Amino acid sequence: MKFLDEMKVDSNSTWLDLATSCRKENVDDLVEIENELLDRYDEYDDLIENYLDDLDDSEFTDNKDLLKEYYEKPPAGLKKLILERRNDHELLECPFCGNPRSPDTLDHFIPKDNWPEFSIHPNNLVPQCRGCAPTKGEKYYCDEDEKAIFVHPIYSDILSKFKFRIVVEFSIQTKKPTFSLKIMKPRGLDNPSGDRVVKHLRALKLNQRVMDFCNREFTKWKNKLKNKNFDIRIALNHRIHEREDSEQSKNWKTSLYLGMLDNNDLIDYLNSLSTTENTDTEEFEEFEEFEELEL
Ligand SMILES: [Zn+2]
Structure with a gap:
């Protein structure tokens, strides 16, 4: 499990700028809440740091469909950044669990269904394996233990130790x-x-x-x-x-x-x-009986 501090994006506005400058039909609705979203992004580091505190209910639930749509059907420029974050990380294992396969999904660390304001906040998006994805799901805080359930691999190095x-x-x-x-x-x-x-x-x-x-x-x-x-x-x-x-x-x-x-x-x-004779030195035409088709 690796500490992903290098994945931390310092500028809060880059991704949101790409979203608000696109030509989607509903872009005006997003522009209308842009400043409130940026204020909320400014609080993100503290929210993660204070993992002992439960999160207040989101003030953006009325905009949930809109905010989730910009993650699920992003405009071209934003889509490129989302895909890069998902695929171009050179990780050989899942930072959440140590599964030795390159992670190919993105987790919304603070779940987007309950806190849609962080749908396209880059620091809330963490590469994750397909084994963790359905298990972590929408879980965030445990009332019994009174703390966040999961460790954020971009903000904390403890998993890597x-x-x-x-x-x-x-x-x-x-x-x-x-x-x-x-x-x-x-x-x-x-x-x-x-x-x-x-x-x-x-x-x-x-x-x-x-x-x-x-x-x-x-x-x-x-x-x-x-x-x-x-x-x-x-x-x-x-x-x-x-x-x-x-x-x-x-x-x-x-x-x-x-x-x-x-x-x-x-x-x-x-x-x-391993009692067979050395098959690896034998001549073996694997595709002798096959023909090649273009895809
Ligand atoms: Zn995993």
């Missing part, structure tokens, strides 16, 4: 592994920060999603080894070192691979599956 540890056990009898996920808090970090991160990850249903991921990965490697002759130790080490040392264990994949390498019974079992 934690590591995942995945302990792998393997039964030689059943040939089945079991996985358990641990969240590793740096010793110097205070307990409230730890509680906050645990709450964030629990709300994203991390345990179940990581277990599903581990089981899929185990099946994937079993199938690969049955089809190709290679040493699983070398393959896993190779993948782990695709990441810088400091980034290892900050996503599920490297944590799982480190956990697998720690279990000799599992590694021996996987390597025993």
Whole structure:
């Protein structure tokens, strides 16, 4: 999980200027509330900073459809910026949960249904994976704990300080592994920060999603080894070192691979599956029986 401070947009008006200078039919309605929106944007940093305070109800609910429309059907100039923010971030994992897939959705950190004024405020838009998106949804504040449920990856670096540890056990009898996920808090970090991160990850249903991921990965490697002759130790080490040392264990994949390498019974079992002759050196015309079509 990475701290995304570089994604913070300093000028509050750039995106809104693009919206209010477009030629959409209802643009006058937006121009009418432009100054109120800018005032509200000015409060955004404080709202995120004060995550212990519940948000007041929005004063923009009458304009909800209008404001959501400028996000969902943006004019060309704004659309370009939204797509850039969603796709051109070079992130290899989800900043909310550590899912080792490049995030390809944008989360409205303060949900746009209840607070539509932040529909096109860039700092409210955070790249997120498709596993987190439906789970986080419209949730914002927890009345029970009296604080915001989630940590904002652009405003807080605490998620980036934690590591995942995945302990792998393997039964030689059943040939089945079991996985358990641990969240590793740096010793110097205070307990409230730890509680906050645990709450964030629990709300994203991390345990179940990581277990599903581990089981899929185990099946994937079993199938690969049955089809190709290679040493699983070398393959896993190779993948782990695709990441810088400091980034290892900050996503599920490297944590799982480190956990697998720690279990000799599992590694021996996987390597025993790889009994086929070296198929990777054989000449193999994959598309011999196919013809190419233009798309
Ligand atoms: Zn995620």
